[in-house]
Amino acid sequence: MTRYGYFLSTEEHGPAELLRQARMAEEAGFEALWISDHFHPWLDEQGQAPFAWSVIGALSQVTSLPIGTAVTCPLVRTHPAIVAQAAATSAVLTGGRFTLGVGTGEFLNEHIVDARWPPAAERLEMLEEAVGLIRRLFTGGLVTHRGEHYRLDTARLYTLPDEPPPIFMSGFGSKAATLAGRIADGFICMMPDADLVKEYRHSGGEGKPVQGGLKACWGPDEARARETARRIWGSDYLPGEANQLLPQPRQFRQLSQLVTDDMVAAQVPCGPDPGVHERALRAYADAGYDDVFVTQIGPDAGGFFDFYAGEVLPRLRGGRPAGPHDSP
Template sequence: MATRFGYTLMTEQAGPKELVRYAVGAEDAGFDFEVSSDHYFPWLSAQGHAPYAWTVLGAVAHATERVDLMTYVTCPTIRYHPAIIAQKAATLQILADGRFTLGLGSGENLNEHVVGEGWPSVADRQDMLAEAIEIIRKLHTGELVDFRGEFFQVDAARIWDLPDQPVPIGVAVAGNAGIETFGPLADHLIAVEPDADFIKAWNAHSSTPTVDGQRSRAIGQIPISWDRNRDKAIERAHDQFRWFAGGWDVNADLRTTAGFAAATQFVTPDDVAGNIPCGPDLDQIVEAVTPFWEAGFTDIALVQIGGDTQEEFLRDAAPELLEKLRAASS
């Protein structure tokens, strides 16, 4: 299974019209797929944006022809009811002509707190996600669904517009307990750490049929800060992406952009440059991405940091970078 390389539509760092334009540019540059974050807040105020991802993705589906599309990721438990996610995903799959994968996760307080339903424990969030997937699967059969679960209720619901191609589901997982729970429920793995043992464990629990020796796609993501000026690239990455240093255990629980700013106030530009490839050196980016395909990731999405850098990156750097990535991973 050849490694596929993707482009991230960061809703936190660009407005809706710009995101659609970048999506078209990424397809033209040669990316295989595109993933979209789904946020109500940016991570940091310096990023400055948070348009509604599903509206953007509908426009992207219409404006593009070839690239696969994916939410990376949507939380179907608090801000959205799973029955609504089922309807949105089915509609988007129709608009995308079968190119859409529904990426799901247990969410972050940053986005989910806005509806005033509180922030459950990790264990409850995982159980809610499993129940939400069950509801989405039932509704995607096209049958009338009544459901009474521990967390959700569905009354006489049916999805009337179903795509010809079923909507694949990917789930963001970070630990062994998540593998055991979601391996049998999801089609694909979403993860951010290049851990080969983790992917092997997922495949051992996955119910997805084996294709070319691989049970599921393993979809990862890595930030980069390409710029002709390395110092400028480091400065921008520190300004807009230092939230990444907290790790997901911390990031999931912080409530506001002010919280992320406080939690990362001691992260230095050197810290960021040590974890994110910064500057014009494409070989450095390839080196940073390499551990993902070596660990068994089949799909790797790049996050180019900075809303005002996208067009130059897509035009001047992405085509050559993709050539280097494909040559190195083959």
């Protein structure tokens, strides 16, 4: 049975609000949490970018839900050894409820350390080497490494969980799905693409979990919800490689002016109709995803959680009660 989780957006919310939303998500009947890991938001309109690892530590103390990053880039801004240490500590704090989601990242976040931005093929090579290093460090042994992209000198993690956290890899194309099948414990994709799921499974991911995520904008007025989604997340609907190559939120804002409400409506469930939201999430389950994570766009998290607990999650689960906010 598909598991439904909530996606905590560090681009839109500060630390205290993220903790509040995590508690509401658990009360509403969501079964897991994702958290984004960015240095910058995509648009200044989003307005936030707290350090995800600090928030994860706090989350471990206020919720019993599993937590995963969606996703961390262990390539440029943060060395794989530091990511390994952060992930191991997070796994200890959560009692083994942590999953490290990794990906090849975006220039938006990685350029801040004044490093070159490698082409996509090289970033995949770097990710493969980084994941190998992280797994070696998870063993607790002394690691010295002289590789193509990274070096380590007698590094050892002393704080380790009983079992190493699983490593999931994000991908949006055939090459990434194939690599994920070889090196990852699970696959993450932000679109309901059955062909990519098959590619992942045929490349070594058979029997391993696949996770997907999407944004929604609940609100009593559908047109206003569409406008809210476009204003806050217009950058999501830009075609091509802009999301990987632009360095500044203001540049995303400039291009986002080309995005229309109709373009948003084609991809984001908006408004008060539970059937619209149900169909958007069910598309991932139908495409073979094991876990589906959704986030609310905009400030009305309370209304979203009441709506999903009372009307959407019970539909997805065939009428099973979703939590204390269920409609009478």
